[in-house]
Amino acid sequence: MQPHRSLFRPVPPLFFVLSGPSGVGKDVVLTLLKSGDTGIRFITTMTTRPRRPMENDGIDYRFVSPETFADLLKKNELLEHANVYGHWYGVPKQAVRDALKAGKDAMVKVDVQGAASIKKIIPAAVFIFLMPPSLAELGKRLRQRYTETPPELEARLKAAAEEIQRRTEFDYVVMNNSGGIKQAAADIRAIITAEKCRVTPRQIQLP
Numbered sequence: 001m002q003p004h005r006s007l008f009r010p011v012p013p014l015f016f017v018l019s020g021p022s023g024v025g026k027d028v029v030l031t032l033l034k035s036g037d038t039g040i041r042f043i044t045t046m047t048t049r050p051r052r053p054m055e056n057d058g059i060d061y062r063f064v065s066p067e068t069f070a071d072l073l074k075k076n077e078l079l080e081h082a083n084v085y086g087h088w089y090g091v092p093k094q095a096v097r098d099a100l101k102a103g104k105d106a107m108v109k110v111d112v113q114g115a116a117s118i119k120k121i122i123p124a125a126v127f128i129f130l131m132p133p134s135l136a137e138l139g140k141r142l143r144q145r146y147t148e149t150p151p152e153l154e155a156r157l158k159a160a161a162e163e164i165q166r167r168t169e170f171d172y173v174v175m176n177n178s179g180g181i182k183q184a185a186a187d188i189r190a191i192i193t194a195e196k197c198r199v200t201p202r203q204i205q206l207p
Helices: 024-037 064-076 093-101 110-119 135-147 148-165 181-196
Strands: 015-019 039-041 077-082 087-092 106-110 127-133 172-175
Touching: 015 110, 015 181, 024 039, 024 127, 024 181, 039 093, 064 077, 064 087, 077 093, 077 110, 087 093, 087 110, 093 106, 110 127, 127 181, 135 148, 135 181, 172 181
Parallel strands: 015 106, 015 127, 039 106, 127 172
Antiparallel strands: 077 087
């Protein structure tokens, strides 16, 4: 008896969505993931906010003008978009299409609102919530960035408390404990491996 041919088909490419409150360490985790041999294409989010001194265009974000962003939005070429603290953020569809078409897994970093928007469009994506050890620790990390005014910091912490309550909307929760960023990255790699071993693979379809 010959084995079923479907057993030997390659696992279709997956789309991973990494989210969590501001300051939880998503960028650092992504840096660690990028340094490993994951074979994932990391999709860079577009934003209209000004570039911070230590940020690199095309790596941290794709910094675009409000006019460019509005044009992509009009053409329905953004997988998700949101106005966060007065600035627009969005995930370009074409970059995700290109990765999946090439048979590559893709990963994007978005806020919790953005993850919810993507889930409505691509429910088969893998949603990962990065969790801080506490709100007090999250506040400490935000203050150490020196990028927010006191009112902005208060607003971010209030939003973070609400976002943490929505962690049940995700497939996985990964804890980023103090000094444990490497373990958080290792946990995400384990999630990627586990998803590749599913008996019934997820089927990612991008409209």
